[in-house]
Amino acid sequence: MVGKVVAIPQPYKAILEFPHKGKTERSLLWVDRLTVNGKATAPGHMMHDYLRVGSKVRFSCHTFNESGIDQCGWFTTSAIRQDPNDISNAPSSTNLTTLVQGQFNAKGIIHLVAPRQGVIAFNDESGTEQLVMFLGSKVYLFGKRLGSKQSLQTCLPLEDRVQFDAIPTDPLENDHRCRWFATAVWKGQKPNVDYEAPGSIDQGESQNLVKAIKQLTSSPKATFLQAHGQMLSVLNQEFGVALVSIKPNVWESVLFHRSAAYLYKLCLKKQDLRKIFKEG
Known part of the structure; x- marks a missing residue:
């Protein structure tokens, strides 16, 4: 959805207003949730470096405790600053799920x-x-x-x-x-490549999960979800859980293995996820 900055009460946060189900709602935005020109905001930069009162952003959010000092019923999980020239052409939702x-x-x-x-x-x-x-x-x-x-x-x-x-x-x-x-x-002749989906999986066996994930993520017969999200939990050095927005304000948890995770072109299959990711 698209919202407007109505206040920047502190250096690192802003208040957004947006229409939702016939009402005007408020969402809290922290500067580290903002993307500008395709890049995350730099550490240490303040909200005034990127936004001003009246600026428009596209964002996703989830419900929040409205009794706080900012009186926001929503918390912004990700936001993209909108170029004023692009607002008229912008989609009505930040749902980038495909x-x-x-x-x-x-x-x-x-x-x-x-x-x-x-x-x-x-x-x-x-x-x-x-x-x-x-x-x-x-x-x-x-x-x-x-x-x-x-x-x-x-x-x-x-x-x-x-x-x-x-x-x-x-x-x-x-x-x-x-x-x-x-x-x-x-x-000529097509090679014999096994793309069959794995059967039932014993979730207590880590190696079975790894094998199933590799098989599913490398199958052209599979349906793939392309979406934006955030780290929900790092379970151990191999597995993590991401929280993914599948449509506006609807989220699902996604289990992933490090062999299917990448960071700036680097495959993380030999890395300890606990040293790379943190919750949020």
Whole structure:
């Protein structure tokens, strides 16, 4: 939703007002919940560095104790400063949640190729060109997997037609801004790749959970939730729980393993999550 700053009572917080179910509501915003020009606010900076009374922001929030000194019935979990020139074109909600189906048996052409990685281009259902990053280790040519020392440039020329399976990825996490990552690329016969979802899982067995998470997050048959959220709890060095906004003011908890977590292009599969994340 879109709200307006009506007060900045302290250096690090602001009060937002917004319409909700026919009433004017108030939400508390701390400066560390604010994003400006795609970046989080810098540590130590004050609210006046980014907002003023009358500024508009897009935000998500949840209910809060209205009896506090600020008389706010809502707490802002994430907010994006709005450029005044963009307000008229802004969506009416900050719900950035999207359900995305993986690409299964899709077709495309070689858009870019290097010795051991490349990019495939294809048009989605709306006719928009999409880019898929792939690695040499995922390539199969006429039933045979590409050798570990064989260069892609010797067997996949530009504009060569290929088929592929792919899962969504963050375009900011790769140099070519690809929104997809291929789990298999082939010409001729499709390789035998097991994408079957795991059966019942014994939640007491950590290794079973890890295996199931890896299998589900790498399957092009899966449906993927792309959303913004925050850290709810770091369970141990391997597992955490994120709180994700699935629609305005509706939240769900999401269990994740460090093997499926990334920080600025760095996969955290060998990192201790307790040393990286904190609640909130």
